[in-house]
Amino acid sequence: MKxxxxxxxxxxxxxxxxxxxxxxxxxxxxxxxxxxxxxSLTDEFEQAHPGxxxxxVVLEENVLRQRxxxxxxxxxxQFDVMTIGTYEAPIWAERGWLVPLDDLPEAxxxxxxxxxxxxxxxxxxxxxxxxxxGESSMLYYRTDLFEQHGISMPxxxxxxxxxxxxxxxxxxxxxxxxxxxxxxxGWGENMAFVSTLVNTFGGRWFDEDWNPELNSPxxxxxxxxxxDLMNNYGPPGASSNGFNENQALFSSGRCGMWIDxxxxxxRIYDPRESDVADVLGFSQAPVAxxxxxxxxxxSWALGIPASxxxxxxxxxxxTWATSQEYIELVGETxxxxxxxxxTRASTYEDERYIxxxxxxxxxxxxxxxxxxxxxxxxxxPYTGVQFVGIPEFQAIGTQVGQSIAAAxxxxxxxxxxxxxxxxxxxxxxxxxxxxx
Amino acid sequence: xxTSRTQRLVLAVVAWSITFVIFFPILWMFLTGFKTxxxxxxxxxxFFTPTLESYAAIQSRxxxxxxxxxxxxxxxxxxxxALLIGIPSAxxxxxLPTKRTKGTLLWMLSxxxxxxxGVLVPIYLIFRDLGMLDTRIGLIVVYTLMNLPIVIWMxxxxxxxxxxxxxxxxxxxxxxxxxxxxxxxxxxxxxxxASTGLLSVILSWNEAFxxxxxxxxxxxxxxxxxxxxxxxxxxxxxxxxxxxxxAVAPILIFGWLTxxxxxxxLTFGAVK
Numbered sequence: 194m195k196x197x198x199x200x201x202x203x204x205x206x207x208x209x210x211x212x213x214x215x216x217x218x219x220x221x222x223x224x225x226x227x228x229x230x231x232x233s234l235t236d237e238f239e240q241a242h243p244g245x246x247x248x249x250v251v252l253e254e255n256v257l258r259q260r261x262x263x264x265x266x267x268x269x270x271q272f273d274v275m276t277i278g279t280y281e282a283p284i285w286a287e288r289g290w291l292v293p294l295d296d297l298p299e300a301x302x303x304x305x306x307x308x309x310x311x312x313x314x315x316x317x318x319x320x321x322x323x324x325x326x327g328e329s330s331m332l333y334y335r336t337d338l339f340e341q342h343g344i345s346m347p348x349x350x351x352x353x354x355x356x357x358x359x360x361x362x363x364x365x366x367x368x369x370x371x372x373x374x375x376x377x378x379g380w381g382e383n384m385a386f387v388s389t390l391v392n393t394f395g396g397r398w399f400d401e402d403w404n405p406e407l408n409s410p411x412x413x414x415x416x417x418x419x420x421d422l423m424n425n426y427g428p429p430g431a432s433s434n435g436f437n438e439n440q441a442l443f444s445s446g447r448c449g450m451w452i453d454x455x456x457x458x459x460r461i462y463d464p465r466e467s468d469v470a471d472v473l474g475f476s477q478a479p480v481a482x483x484x485x486x487x488x489x490x491x492s493w494a495l496g497i498p499a500s501x502x503x504x505x506x507x508x509x510x511x512t513w514a515t516s517q518e519y520i521e522l523v524g525e526t527x528x529x530x531x532x533x534x535x536t537r538a539s540t541y542e543d544e545r546y547i548x549x550x551x552x553x554x555x556x557x558x559x560x561x562x563x564x565x566x567x568x569x570x571x572x573x574p575y576t577g578v579q580f581v582g583i584p585e586f587q588a589i590g591t592q593v594g595q596s597i598a599a600a601x602x603x604x605x606x607x608x609x610x611x612x613x614x615x616x617x618x619x620x621x622x623x624x625x626x627x628x629x
Numbered sequence: 630x631x632t633s634r635t636q637r638l639v640l641a642v643v644a645w646s647i648t649f650v651i652f653f654p655i656l657w658m659f660l661t662g663f664k665t666x667x668x669x670x671x672x673x674x675x676f677f678t679p680t681l682e683s684y685a686a687i688q689s690r691x692x693x694x695x696x697x698x699x700x701x702x703x704x705x706x707x708x709x710x711a712l713l714i715g716i717p718s719a720x721x722x723x724x725l726p727t728k729r730t731k732g733t734l735l736w737m738l739s740x741x742x743x744x745x746x747g748v749l750v751p752i753y754l755i756f757r758d759l760g761m762l763d764t765r766i767g768l769i770v771v772y773t774l775m776n777l778p779i780v781i782w783m784x785x786x787x788x789x790x791x792x793x794x795x796x797x798x799x800x801x802x803x804x805x806x807x808x809x810x811x812x813x814x815x816x817x818x819x820x821x822x823a824s825t826g827l828l829s830v831i832l833s834w835n836e837a838f839x840x841x842x843x844x845x846x847x848x849x850x851x852x853x854x855x856x857x858x859x860x861x862x863x864x865x866x867x868x869x870x871x872x873x874x875x876a877v878a879p880i881l882i883f884g885w886l887t888x889x890x891x892x893x894x895l896t897f898g899a900v901k
Contacts, residue, residue: 219845219846221845223860224857224858224859224860224865225860229690232690233689233690248845248846248847249691249846250845250846250849250853250857251690251691251857252841252853252856252857253856253859253860254860256841256856256859259842260841260842263749263750263753263842264753266750267750267753267754267757268757269753269757269762270757271762271763271845272845437860441670441864445670445671466666466667466864
C-alpha cells in the first residue's frame, strides 16, 4: 500500500527535476510590427532550440522603458532579454547592467552588421546589444502632387525648397496639407525630428563644456522656420501629431510631404495599409546649412541584463532573432517588405529584398552616412544624432519638447519658448553636477 | 399633475443624456473592436461592416484566459484578505473607540495621498528579496494594502449606523466577541460589506500601476494584457479596443449581476 503511494511520487519527483532543466526565458519587447512578427515566430525558435521556451512581455514603448529601467537598476532579474534602443545601450553598458557580447559565434557574422548601428550599440568597443531593426529618417512625398505642380525632386532637397513646395501643394479646403511633421512633445517624438532640423541649421544641444545652447541663433532660426512652416502649410492640431498620427495622415493621402522614420516605408508602400502606395516617392531628408546630422539613426536592439539567470539561453535567442537566417525566415513567411530593415548589409544585397522594396537603397544610404559621433557643425561633447547620450536627456528632451510644442500652438513666441527651455536645461544640468 | 409629469419627463431625458455621455466611450470602444485598423482611424462612422479580424489577431498573440484568470485570483483574493482584516478593525473602531480612533482613521486615509511611484523602488527591492516579483501572492498583498484604508473607512461608516443596543443585547445573552461579529454584525450589515467588497474588487481589477510594474509574465493580469496592444508605431486602435472590450467584459457582467447589492450598499444608511 505504502509502496504504491511512493511510486507515483517518485515519478513525479523525476518529472519535476526534468522540467527544471528546461530553460525558460522571458523576453520584454515593444509592440511594434517587427516585434509582433518575431513573437509569432516563437515556435520556429523553440523547435530549433529544444529545451528553451520563451515567455513574452509586450508593452508600449514608454511603459516598457520605465519597467525595464526599474528592473535592471534594482537587479530584479525579471527579464532575460530586453528590447532597448541606441540611447540606452551605451548608458546601461557603462553601469555594467548588460552582458557584453564579445564571444559571438562565427556563424553570426558580426561584420555583416551595419557599422553605424553596431557602433551605436557598443560601449568601449564591445557590443552590448544586437540590432533587431534600424532606421534613419527620410522625406516621403506624393509623386502625383509633385507632377501636378511641375516639381521635380532633386537628389538632395533643401529646407527652403521644401518650404516652397509645401506652399504650392497646400490645399486646406480639400483637407490636403503641404507637409506633416511631428509635433507631439517628447524626447523620442517631436525632439527626434527637431534635433535633426537644428543639426542641419548648424545648431547643437550643448557646447563642449556641457552648457545648453537652446537660445542660440541657430535654434531660434530652426524653430522659427519649423513653427512658420507648420502654421502655414501643416495640418491643424499638429502639436498632437506623433509618428503614428502622421503615418495615418500621410497614408490616407492628407499630406504632400512627410519627414520621418525610414522604417515606415514598408507600411506606406503596402497597399493594404496605405492609399498612397502607388504614388509614393522618397528622398533624402532635407538639409539647410550643413548635411551633418540632418537625418537620425536609431535601432531597436536585444540585450541581456546582467541579472538574468538564463544568460546562455538568452544569448541563443538574441543571436537567432538578429541573424541573417531570421531575416530570411521573415522574408519567406511574411513577405520581403516585412523583413526587419537597417541591420545587416546582406539584407541590402539580397535581390529579393531590393525587388520588393524600392526604397532599400535610400534607407541604406541614409543609415550609412548618419554618424552619431559627429552630427553637429560645431563640435559637441555628446554622441547621438537626434538625442544626447546622457541619462539626463530623457527629462531635458521632454521638457524642451513641451516648450517647442507650446511655441507651435502659439501659446508663447518662439524666443520665449527657447528661453524657458534653456533655463530648464541649465537647471537640470547643474543639478546633475555637470558644473556648479 | 401636469407639472409633475413634465418634471418627470425632463428628469428622464436628463438622466438618459448623462447615461449616454458616460456610456458613449465604452460603446465606441466596443464598436471599434469590430472595425479594421484602417476603419478605426478613418473619419468616425456608425455604419461599417463588422469584422472579427482584431479579435482573431489578439487571440493569436496572447492567451486571454491566462491573464483573465490572474485578474480574477488577484481581485477576489485581495478583496477577501482586505475584508478579513477590515471587518475586525472597523468593528473595534466603531464600537470600542478610543480618543485616537479619529486620528488613526485619518492617518490610514493619508497613505492614499502618496503617489505610488514614490515607493516603487523600495517595494520592488523588497519583493525581489522575498521572491515575490511576478507572483499572484505579491499582487494580492499590494492590492490588499492599497485598498485597506478605503475598505476600513467604508465598513466603519456602515458599522457606525448599526445601533449599539443590538450588539449589547447579544452580549447580554452571552455572545463572545467573535460570535457577536459573526452572528450579529455581519448579517445585519451585509449589504454594506457586499458593496465594500464589490468596490474593492473593481478597484483591484482596474489597477494598472502595480500590476504593470510588479509582474512580467506568470502573474500578469488583464491590465498588462491591454497594455501590450498599445504602440507608438503602426496602427493599433482596433486591436486595443478589442482587447479592452475583452478585459472589461467580465467585470461589467459581474457589476450587472450585483447591481442590486451595490446600489443597496451605496445608499445604505443614506436616509436616516
